[in-house]
Amino acid sequence: MYIVGREIHFSYGHRLINYKGKCARLHGHNGKAVIELVSPELNSQGMVMDFYEIRESIGKWVADKLDHRMILSSKDPLIGVLREQGEDIVEMEGNPTAEAIARWIFDEARRMKLPVKRVTLWETENSFAAYGD
DSSP states (O other): EEEEEEEEEEEEEETTTOOSSGGGSEEEEEEEOOOEEEEESOOOTTTTSSSHHIIIIIIIIHHTTTTEEEEEEOOOOOHHHHHHTOOOEEESSOOOHHHHHHHHHHHHHHHHOOOEEEEEEESSOOOOEEEEE
């Protein structure tokens, strides 16, 4: 099986509701999503997929949807207040954990018909969560 990957760097803010600890407060991360694509064979150019195509598909989605956005649970009571102040809020069904964001990116890559095997989201240089087959 051939595997290629692309790192996508983005910044985002979030907080976790019903959580006891620092992450219950609004805070931000300089995150890194590593997108891994797989294929049992190579295309006519000898690739799983061109790195440029990865950047222009799922990389563009991350840049447009998540980069420099506040990602909050749809149940977060701060959504209304922040929107009134002009903040660009992205809502998730549950808590915007690293695990949930990795899955969201994975699902979006699948929706784009990319042969994604795994998405790893590095929330800090020491901590990551992954989702995949």
